[in-house]
Amino acid sequence: MNELHPLTQAVINGRRKEVPDLVQQCLDAGEDAKSIVQDRLVPGMTVVGERFKKNEIFVPEMLVAARAMKEALKILEPLLVAAGVRPEHTAIIGTVEGDLHDIGKNLVAMMWKGANMEVIDLGVNVPPAKFVEAIAQHKPHLVGLSALLTTTMPAMRTTVKAIRDAGIPVKIVVGGAPITREFAEEIGADGYSRDAGSAVDAALELLRAKA
Amino acid sequence: MNELHPLTQAVINGRRKEVPDLVQQCLDAGEDAKSIVQDRLVPGMTVVGERFKKNEIFVPEMLVAARAMKEALKILEPLLVAAGVRPEHTAIIGTVEGDLHDIGKNLVAMMWKGANMEVIDLGVNVPPAKFVEAIAQHKPHLVGLSALLTTTMPAMRTTVKAIRDAGIPVKIVVGGAPITREFAEEIGADGYSRDAGSAVDAALELLRAKA
Amino acid sequence: MKYTSLAIDDPAELIFGVAPHPLTTREGMVIGGGTVYPELNFTLPPITIDAAGMAEVRRNYADIIEGALGRAAELTAPGVVIEFETLPPMTEHPEWGMEIVNILIEGMEREKARSGLKSVLRMTPNDNREFERPPLMRRGRYWEAMLQLFEGSAAAGAELLSIESVGGKELHDEALVNGDLAASIFSLCILGERDMRFLWTHLNDIAKKHGVYCAGDTACGFGNTAMVLAEQKMIPRVFAAVVRAVTAVRSLVAYECGAVGPGKDCGYENPILKAITGFPMAMEGKTSACAHLSPMGNLAAATCDTWSNESVQNIKLLGGMAPTCYMEQLIYDCRLMNCARAEGRDSARMLQRWLVESDVATDPQAFIISPESSVELARAIVGSDSHYHAGIAVARKAVSLLREANAAGRLRIAGNEAGWFDTLDDTLDDLPDSEGEFISQQLALADSTKFIAAEYGLT
Amino acid sequence: MKYTSLAIDDPAELIFGVAPHPLTTREGMVIGGGTVYPELNFTLPPITIDAAGMAEVRRNYADIIEGALGRAAELTAPGVVIEFETLPPMTEHPEWGMEIVNILIEGMEREKARSGLKSVLRMTPNDNREFERPPLMRRGRYWEAMLQLFEGSAAAGAELLSIESVGGKELHDEALVNGDLAASIFSLCILGERDMRFLWTHLNDIAKKHGVYCAGDTACGFGNTAMVLAEQKMIPRVFAAVVRAVTAVRSLVAYECGAVGPGKDCGYENPILKAITGFPMAMEGKTSACAHLSPMGNLAAATCDTWSNESVQNIKLLGGMAPTCYMEQLIYDCRLMNCARAEGRDSARMLQRWLVESDVATDPQAFIISPESSVELARAIVGSDSHYHAGIAVARKAVSLLREANAAGRLRIAGNEAGWFDTLDDTLDDLPDSEGEFISQQLALADSTKFIAAEYGLT
Numbered sequence A, B: 001m002n003e004l005h006p007l008t009q010a011v012i013n014g015r016r017k018e019v020p021d022l023v024q025q026c027l028d029a030g031e032d033a034k035s036i037v038q039d040r041l042v043p044g045m046t047v048v049g050e051r052f053k054k055n056e057i058f059v060p061e062m063l064v065a066a067r068a069m070k071e072a073l074k075i076l077e078p079l080l081v082a083a084g085v086r087p088e089h090t091a092i093i094g095t096v097e098g099d100l101h102d103i104g105k106n107l108v109a110m111m112w113k114g115a116n117m118e119v120i121d122l123g124v125n126v127p128p129a130k131f132v133e134a135i136a137q138h139k140p141h142l143v144g145l146s147a148l149l150t151t152t153m154p155a156m157r158t159t160v161k162a163i164r165d166a167g168i169p170v171k172i173v174v175g176g177a178p179i180t181r182e183f184a185e186e187i188g189a190d191g192y193s194r195d196a197g198s199a200v201d202a203a204l205e206l207l208r209a210k211a
Numbered sequence C, D: 001m002k003y004t005s006l007a008i009d010d011p012a013e014l015i016f017g018v019a020p021h022p023l024t025t026r027e028g029m030v031i032g033g034g035t036v037y038p039e040l041n042f043t044l045p046p047i048t049i050d051a052a053g054m055a056e057v058r059r060n061y062a063d064i065i066e067g068a069l070g071r072a073a074e075l076t077a078p079g080v081v082i083e084f085e086t087l088p089p090m091t092e093h094p095e096w097g098m099e100i101v102n103i104l105i106e107g108m109e110r111e112k113a114r115s116g117l118k119s120v121l122r123m124t125p126n127d128n129r130e131f132e133r134p135p136l137m138r139r140g141r142y143w144e145a146m147l148q149l150f151e152g153s154a155a156a157g158a159e160l161l162s163i164e165s166v167g168g169k170e171l172h173d174e175a176l177v178n179g180d181l182a183a184s185i186f187s188l189c190i191l192g193e194r195d196m197r198f199l200w201t202h203l204n205d206i207a208k209k210h211g212v213y214c215a216g217d218t219a220c221g222f223g224n225t226a227m228v229l230a231e232q233k234m235i236p237r238v239f240a241a242v243v244r245a246v247t248a249v250r251s252l253v254a255y256e257c258g259a260v261g262p263g264k265d266c267g268y269e270n271p272i273l274k275a276i277t278g279f280p281m282a283m284e285g286k287t288s289a290c291a292h293l294s295p296m297g298n299l300a301a302a303t304c305d306t307w308s309n310e311s312v313q314n315i316k317l318l319g320g321m322a323p324t325c326y327m328e329q330l331i332y333d334c335r336l337m338n339c340a341r342a343e344g345r346d347s348a349r350m351l352q353r354w355l356v357e358s359d360v361a362t363d364p365q366a367f368i369i370s371p372e373s374s375v376e377l378a379r380a381i382v383g384s385d386s387h388y389h390a391g392i393a394v395a396r397k398a399v400s401l402l403r404e405a406n407a408a409g410r411l412r413i414a415g416n417e418a419g420w421f422d423t424l425d426d427t428l429d430d431l432p433d434s435e436g437e438f439i440s441q442q443l444a445l446a447d448s449t450k451f452i453a454a455e456y457g458l459t
């Protein structure tokens, strides 16, 4: 395996405290904020994501890495904003109306963030109108809907319909324990994934298709 | 309980051999064929049907009664035909394409016959076109479709559609182990029943609604 | 009769997990060698199987095998039997059936490589011969396609061959709803026996050629149809129980032609066959409630070597896809039996007894396949000189066992069923001793539009 | 602490079917008195619950109760517990919940009249307080509506009151995904304890008023969330196992406030509570695979007094509607346990042992609720002087039991989990002895947008 950059390694190991110095070193060495994110941080989270997928580590370890990455972003974000750089993709995510389950949704949000997407989390029990409103406001590339109750699956259908009716072009990906690929197709979603690991692939696939 | 007519009683007890004489006595006493059917035979089968529904007797006993009734009809049918009398209702029944299960369908046919319907049984593995053809030919009031396989449920949908597309007004009732009321509604059937006992009620209800 | 004595004559030895003649798979699972294995069977949710739908069909089977084996590995199952029972179009178009066989075998190999999980495929092409009516039993496109699928799957690595063959069934449904035991014996012991012999001789050739096993058949379309009809209160339970006893005579023929087990799950007659042949048997009971309700949910496990769920659609339950959930349930059932067995013979025997006591008094069909009854019924069969006589003998034995148990209060029988004992005995008394005479009688009564005598070698 | 000693201190006596303090229902079912009863729970297929949809909702519940009880009667169950766990709109609109309660009670009475089947209704309104975020725990429309539904159903004849209360959960999900044991103890033993005491004091008043029983609560949103996350490999199993042990401290509070069992099915901490209180407990395991997979499918049965399927949608399986199929499976599971019990103490003890041996070595969560571990953990709790200290003590005990078992090879732990023992012990070592200090620490760390300290009587 290739030698990894110390910053990448620090993210992987979740050594949060070392991160600010390492970021500073990169900046001092003339790397720009965008390439630090893309070439140092994201590869770290990718390794972590892979390890998680292979069941080598657990979510707590992954969150430690995510927090280390956040530490870096704290420094880099003002620079990115100043340079007019935004994460390549924006996503909105939420649990549909009537449903309070959010652990699964939160994990998906975390994975998406790890893949360097900007994620706006609308929380739980989100009415269709609120999704539509947020889409109009943030113009995301992707919307993620979560439902864990069989009795809120109809609300997922209603939400997809409301978004389509609003006429804003956006890819919708759905998930949650009772959701199947068939149901996703039936209600007109663009994508489905059965767990957080594959949620990143599902999102990237849709975003590529779009591009 | 009221004293039952000896012919009615013979049907109930399945005493087939006594039936011809008893029918002859009725005819000799001036009863016409139609009223013998309606007032002597059908009430017998109704009692048998009730006993069956209450789990007092089994199908074999019910079939013995049905055979006794058939014995009577053998004598009465020519008279009915001569007088231009037909059973009040005609039904067509069959198992849908791809499906060979027929015990359930046969029991429903038997129960419908017991309720004095004329029943044309198209057998098993019946393609939609054959149903449509038979409907055009026999002009039934009712069509019964049976399916026992989850993988022939789509064929049931196709069959209902073919019948509707053909534009002949007829009531469709469906059944079989994997069929639910929801599915029946979804594919546009008029009725559903979950067992042979209630299949008669389901049929009569639809036929009354029609009348 | 090939078998003239019993392989197991002590009911205590007619027990789960152990068979006198165990069977070893290529990967080293020893069925009947001391471990009960889960046997999973599954089917499609409501979708159409045609050329256009095959992509979805494939996806279903791929998901099923991945999910179910993944769970089996997590629960460290000692090995699993996967049964692929085809749906009609998959036998009619053997190339479709083979696509799925390959998907399953690939899935099994992948899991083996990942986690070391052992598994073996039981291939059960469905018997389409009835699609023509009256059916051609020994020729025609349905027969050809079916053999082709057997051959292809044996070559592809399906190590256990099974079928739920339909020979004789054309007349049996009628026999059941009429409560006609004579016609039932004709269907099972005359027509069924001849068809089984013809069919299984062919299957044995295929198995030999590819170095795989003939596992076994089931008189499902007879005995289980009776059971379901009895469960629905359409026919008396005592009649269904006697029919079950007679089905053993038909299913036995597979073993006479070279099958070595494990007998097919839905053959509730299997305990009788295990006593006769000593081969391991699949059974199903409470954990096949997904496929049909049963009056012997525990008792059926008392003698099993693999434990099956019979069939479950690939639909989503709250806990996961249904085949995965049922895999879990089967594994826990097996773990319990294997724990008792691990503690020794006496412990296993104790659990066997509870499994039996759980149901034996509650239903005549349960009673009839208890280890005790099974051994007696088996004895009636091996003591007969022909399949016809075996059918009569086992039916007579069944009636008398039921009668005695009822009289002794060891069995609960509904009030409207008791009269059936005399009816059944009368029927048996009236049967001629001569098989030829019986055949002539029945041929005269049978609906000739429904079956072709020549297809059974009768004329 | 109300309980300072154990009701059961011998693991052999912590066994299915028998509790030191059994409970007798109006119809004479004696739960914990020697018979294990099936407990059926069910839910809707995908449909909307609103005023327009209520006709279909009603039809579903009417069909469920008719089908499932009909089957229970056919299988001559000695009695059944029916659990009605509401879905959110049914608690939000208590009049909808009450419609269903009445449908169920009518169905139960009808079956009783028809076949004599005994049954009892466990009413479990779901806890909607979280719908407001941060939640109001002691007031507001969700609280009012919930109490109204409890009151109404007790009056209508629901004899067992239960809930899966959520107090403390606002912070616990976060604790789980962070693997943060300190935050977990804060959620369970500080926040949870206070909310339970408030809530169950109210429920006890309702129960007394209507002459019904407070049955019990479960830390489902804590312990089962951990279990599901561990099953999905999101968090380590050893961590989930330690959290399970701590949940017992929270669930205990219901009994301190007057509950008498049977404890709620999904409370896998129930064996610990049975050891402490001597009240009967519901459990669920392999036959709740329809609702969630489980690493202790058999072991969970070792100590149960009612045996549950947790939840199944009213969808059609090949064998019938799913609730009916699951009723059958539960009944056979219970029959086996009751057979062993009927043979006497030693036999029951033997089956209990196999149920335990089946799973105990395969998973830390199974290990932690085995009768042996449960008694030890129970002892750690009753030996403590406060719920906070009990939480620490039971967690410490759990870690040490797991560590020893792993070292002795009596328990298999995945390679990437072993490091967690030290992490957990370190966390426990760092906890202050003073509850007040702990509370201040945790309040400082907690996300104040997520919960309102005053709703727990903390300020």
Ligand code: B12
Pocket (backbone or CB within 6 Å): A098, A099, A100, A101, A102, A103, A104, A105, A107, A108, A143, A144, A145, A146, A147, A148, A149, A150, A151, A173, A174, A175, A176, A177, A178, A192, A193, A194, A195, A196, A197, A199, A202, C318, C319, D043, D044, D085, D086, D087, D088, D125, D126, D127, D164, D166, D169, D173, D220, D221, D222, D224, D225, D228, D229, D232, D234, D290, D291, D292, D293, D310, D311
């Ligand atoms: C934890 C839990 C709870 C917790 C919720 C905590 C929380 N903050 O979320 C609590 C205790 C509060 C709870 C409450 C209830 N619950 Co609950 N709950 C569960 C449980 C045990 C686990 C869910 C979970 O978090 N899983 C772990 C996560 C990681 O998995 P996940 O959610 O499936 O998410 C993964 C994927 O689905 C996917 N995914 C999820 N969302 C999305 C979105 C996108 C865009 C994508 C791409 C992917 C994706 O990726 C995720 C990560 O891999 C399930 C059981 C089960 N088998 O699922 C029941 C379950 C969902 N609950 C159920 C019920 C009935 C309820 C209650 C109604 C209980 C009651 N009567 O009081 C209430 C309802 C509250 C409400 N209004 O929503 C039932 C649902 C039955 C039904 N009819 O549908 C279940 C199935 C339990 C059961 N077996 O009966 N529950």
Ligand code: B12
Pocket (backbone or CB within 6 Å): B098, B099, B100, B101, B102, B103, B104, B105, B107, B108, B143, B144, B145, B146, B147, B148, B149, B150, B151, B173, B174, B175, B176, B177, B178, B192, B193, B194, B195, B196, B197, B199, B202, C043, C044, C085, C086, C087, C088, C125, C126, C127, C164, C166, C169, C173, C220, C221, C222, C224, C225, C228, C229, C232, C234, C290, C291, C292, C293, C310, C311, D318, D319
């Ligand atoms: C008997 C039986 C057979 C017999 C059929 C005999 C016959 N002549 O019908 C045989 C052995 C031939 C057979 C074959 C097969 N079967 Co089959 N069979 C059954 C079984 C055990 C019982 C069906 C039955 O007769 N029940 C008794 C009758 C009285 O009940 P019923 O059919 O439900 O009918 C009642 C009601 O549904 C209703 N009703 C029925 N029709 C109608 C119509 C109307 C208009 C109305 C109002 C009401 C109504 O009233 C009836 C009387 O109360 C079921 C199991 C089950 N749980 O149902 C499987 C079952 C239906 N078979 C199954 C399968 C898979 C098969 C095979 C494909 C097996 C194989 N792999 O070889 C083949 C397919 C053959 C084919 N192409 O159709 C599966 C279906 C799985 C799936 N994917 O859907 C089942 C569910 C078994 C299982 N548990 O897996 N089978």
Ligand code: SF4
Pocket (backbone or CB within 6 Å): C164, C220, C221, C224, C266, C310, C311
């Ligand atoms: S009932 Fe079951 S076992 Fe019998 S033919 Fe049908 S699928 Fe096969």
Ligand code: SF4
Pocket (backbone or CB within 6 Å): D164, D220, D221, D224, D266, D310, D311
């Ligand atoms: S997981 Fe089961 S037990 Fe727990 S809250 Fe949800 S429904 Fe209730």
Ligand SMILES: [Zn+2]
Pocket (backbone or CB within 6 Å): C164, C218, C220, C224, C266, C267
């Ligand atoms: Zn079968």
Ligand SMILES: [Zn+2]
Pocket (backbone or CB within 6 Å): C041, C085, C265, C266, C310, C311
């Ligand atoms: Zn089968």
Ligand SMILES: [Zn+2]
Pocket (backbone or CB within 6 Å): D164, D220, D265, D266, D310
């Ligand atoms: Zn629960």
